Amino acid sequence: MSLAWISIAALVVAVLLSCFTTINVGLLSLAMAMLVGVYLGGMSLDTVLNGFPVSLLVTLISVTLLFSIAECNGTLERLTARAVRLCRGHAGLLPIMFFVLGFIIATIGAGATPASALLAGPAMAVAGRAGVPPLLMAIMTGNGALAGTLSPFAPTGIVAHGVMARIGLGGVEWETFAFNALAHAIVAVGGFLLLGGWRLFGRRAGAAAAQEPDAGPMGARHWLTAAGIAALVVAVAGFGLDVGLVALVTAVALTLLRTVDEQKAIKAMPWGVILMVTGVTVLVSMMQETQGLALITRGIASLSTRETIAPIVAFGTGLVSVYSSTSGVVLPAFLPMAPDLATHLGGLDPLPIAWSINVSASLVDLSSLSTVGALYIAGATPGSDTRALFNGLLVWGLSMSVVGAALCWMLFGFR
DSSP states (O other): OOHHHHHHHHHHHHHHHHHHOOSOHHHHHHHHHHIIIIIITOOOHHHHHTTSOHHHHHHHHHHHHHHHHHHHTTHHHHHHHHHHGGGTBOTTHHHHHHHHHHHHHIIIIIOHHHHHHHHHHHHHHHHHHHTOOHHHHHHHHHHHHHHTTTSTTSHHHHHHHHHHHHTTOOSOHHHHHHHHHHHHHHHHHHHHHHTTGGGGGGSOOBHHHHOOOOOOOOOHHHHHHHHHHHHHHIIIIIHOOOHHHHHHHHHHHHHHTTOSOHHHHHHTSOHHHHHHHHHHHHHHHHHHHTTHHHHHHHHHHHTOOTTTHHHHHHHHHHHHHHHSOIIIIIHHHHGGGHHHHHHHTTSOOHHHHHHHHHHHHHHGGGSTTSHHHHHHHHTOOTTOOHHHHHHHHHHHHHHHHHHHHHHHHHHHTTO
């Protein structure tokens, strides 16, 4: 068996294990990259480790630390509670408010999973008291958070944009973010209408029904943290400064100002995801060296045409992402194929292919098999039919692989 096929087999094993086990696939991928590259490919260890994304690692650590501080010291909780109270008594506005909240919190840097962890409990509790169907509330809140997940400030967005920059598709961070936000807004509106959300506008939930317990007053540490996050957004979006650098400086400043227990914030960071992303990136980089990635792209290209490549890669990516980590496995493994796929199909613009991969991978992430979907099931109020919610989110997530293919065909298939 050629080295290219062995490297492909290593990636397949990594993806399968990420679907069906709890092992950290990043560590496994790093080990396999070194074993295959050094002992079978005759590479030096330095050559294999050249694929380690140091810049991406620093950026992920910086941004996740900043938002770990904001979560641990209660800033995000207080801001969320105040926003929810704006909709008191209006049942039809509640799912829309939670969509917007999820979008904003994920966009400014928290990402979809932390935003959902923050909002799932309040959203499902409010839904129970205001008579909003649990599945409807989960779909609206979850898609709001996922709509912001490809922000240049969010961890998944950092991964996606980092990979795209390495393959020569950098400088389109906000376009990528906008396409993903548009796709999630479309499916959220569709879910809202399909599940009868429009009927909620015909009645009031009552002030007591929609009110959440007060999260507490905004103290100095909360205002300082909110100001730090605002400064990050302005510095990066307004002045083009490096997101990792600004986030790290802000996080260190907030730590020095005693706004949080530093050890608690560091422990709360998603270290498993960080290891997963960096490890898989090394394995994919080794595959490029052994021409394994070229074999995969030629196979996909042989099944596609210029008109069908967008929906084909969207469906395949979405189906894998239902069971596997989007930021840790799917994006690092699939995005590097975009330029070669474009070349094999007669010199297409590779950006629509990359956008199809990004959007489709994110659309399925509300499945009950994903962390985001599971958070809404866990947040269901006592007495709720959690089995029905589980099944509903599973059907939703799986259907999004088809919906994502159709959306990507409409958005990118005619380019």
